[in-house]
Amino acid sequence: MNEQADLVIVGAGLGGLVRALALAGEGRRIVILEAQDRFPVTRRGEILQPQGLAMLDQLGLLDAVRKAPCHVNEAFHFHRIGGSRLCTVDYRALEPPYNYCLVNLPSITQAAVLERLRAHPEVEIRMGCVFEGVIREGGRGEGGKITGVRYRRQGELVTVRTPLVVGADGIQSPVREALGIRARIHLYRDAYLVILAPRPPGFHHDGRYHLGRRQILGLFPISDDRLYLFYLVPRKALEAYQARGLPALREEISVIDPTLREPLEQVRSWEEVATMPCRRVRADRWTADGAVLIGDAAHAMNPHVGQGRNQAMADALALAPVLAACFRKGDFSRNALVAYEAARRPQVELLQRLADEETFFWNAGDPARVWLRDRVFRRMEAHPDVSWKILRNVAGLAVEPLTIRDRLRMVL
Ligand SMILES: Cc1cc2nc3c(=O)[nH]c(=O)nc-3n(C[C@H](O)[C@H](O)[C@H](O)COP(=O)(O)OP(=O)(O)OC[C@H]3O[C@@H](n4cnc5c(N)ncnc54)[C@H](O)[C@@H]3O)c2cc1C
Incomplete structure (x- = not known):
């Protein structure tokens, strides 16, 4: 099978979907390839930072996201485990209207973007389609260019001709690999156990962190009746935690915050506990002739700054004017695309450094x-x-x- 698209996006995470949405309505044929058969049900919450809120507003999606179950969080309180309050970080100090952050399920933001994309028949999302490689003309060197992608669906190999490929395919990024872009992937020493638990009666409106010696317990209300709980554990101890089982984990967490004892009784199986390793990606470059990387494929970061999905969206939006110029001129060379990378690197690199500094001290x-x-x-x-x-x-x-x-x- 052989077909033509103006743009192929690999990966239907938030980065890929927002990229499609930002370009939809301009009459361009966009194909999104997603390896998974359906969108997974996530078992963790996420923070949408003020920058993310402003971007959702710009896309006309903020109201829809806020109408779904979510929590407007105005401050985070940091406490020493077994001791007193350390400090409060108050988002109300920021300029309105984005002087709060939103805590919700990633699937809610995703659903809002998908709903909007439904009105654009020129954007096609193909589930269960695994990207396998790029098609080049003229080899890898000077003058060579990408002219399409190959993917596999139910065993069948399919080709789409396109002048531009967007790799929005996450940390391992097969697109990055196919482009021959070198990336340093760092696996952090500590991971998280994540639980969506009932919100204890009377739980404070604000999110809070309990910090100890290599111990972090984060508690964010995610709706009126649910709490997003994440607990830092050494990555190498994940199996031992699982072997000890849920009662031991419940006890360990309830010692830090006794109000969680009863809600955690309602978490009945280990299936309800998500295990989340953390990785940082530093790709040498985010652009190639006929291709760009966005989101985690280019620059995953430690979740301490709660910024990964926000930055994937920021990439997608920053790419919009650059791509508009590429389409106008019919030029998809690296030279034409590199302005996107130049615009985005300073913020991403600052956040990666900040996240690493936080990891160094908070996880100490x-x-x-x-x-x-x-x-x-x-x-x-x-x-x-x-x-x-x-x-x-x-x-x-x-x-x-x-x-x-x-x-x-x-x-x-
Ligand atoms: C514990 C934890 C907590 C986090 N909390 C937050 C938070 O609060 N706020 C925040 O903003 N970020 C948070 N993040 C980060 C956030 O999850 C990521 O940065 C974000 O999901 C990246 O989006 P993306 O679109 O770049 O990639 P992804 O969401 O990873 O999407 C990539 C997509 O590409 C698809 N794909 C992969 N290979 C192929 C292939 N060969 N063919 C076709 N499709 C393919 C995948 O199936 C996937 O759907 C957290 C991360 C962790 C680990």
Whole structure:
């Protein structure tokens, strides 16, 4: 089978779907290839940061997302396990209207985008289609270009001719591989166990973190009656946790926060606990002649900043004007696409660094780092200018690295 599309997007995660939506309505034929047969039911929550809210608003989707079960979260409180409050990060300090974050299920945002795409017959989502490779003319070197993709559906090999391929295919990114783009993939030492539990009666409106020695328990209301709970565990201990079983996990978590004892009784099988390893991706480049990478395929980051899906959306939107110019000129060379990468790298790299710094201190187990972490948290409110900078970076509203002076003031 041989057919033609203006654009092929590999991967129907949020990045790929938003990319299609941003281009829909311009009469271009867009084919999205998704390896999975159906959209999976996710067992974790997600934070939509203010930057993500602004982008959803720009796409006319924010109201739809807010109408579904979700939680408007205005502040996060950080507590020392077995001790006192360390600090509060208050999103209300940001400029309205995006001065909060939204906690919901990733499937809700995805469903809102899918619903909108339904009105665009020129966008076709093909489920159960596994990308296998790109088709080139003129070889890999100078003058060579991509002219299509090959994918497999139910054993059949299919070809689509296209001048442009978007690799929105996640951390392992077969598109990145096919393009021969080198990427450094880092698997973090710690992973998360994630549970969607009943929200304990009277649970505070705001999200909270309990931090200890190599212990993090995050508790975010996700709707009026559900709580998104994530618990840090060493990746190598995941099997041991599973072997010890649910009662031991419930006990360990309930010791940190006794209000969770009863809600966790209602989590009855290990099937309801999702295991989430964390990876960072640093791709050497995000563009090639006739191809771009977006989202995790280009730059997955540690979830401490709650930004992965937000950044996938930001890529998709930043690509829009660049692609408009490519279509106008009929030029899909790397030179024509590289403006997208130049526009996006500063924010992504700042967030990756910030997420790694948070990982280094928040996940700490040794007394020196734990002491330093707690000290910095306790001094956050005494230095509103520095906390404001951190908040705006995490919210995705600024790209403003901390200076050495900022850091020293937080510690000394
Ligand atoms: C524990 C944890 C918590 C997180 N919390 C948050 C959060 O609160 N907020 C946030 O913004 N981000 C969060 N993230 C990050 C977020 O999940 C990712 O950054 C985001 O999903 C990336 O989107 P994407 O579209 O780039 O890729 P993905 O969502 O990974 O989508 C890639 C798609 O490509 C498909 N695919 C792969 N190979 C092929 C192939 N050969 N052919 C066809 N299709 C293929 C896959 O099936 C998949 O559907 C978290 C991550 C973790 C691990």
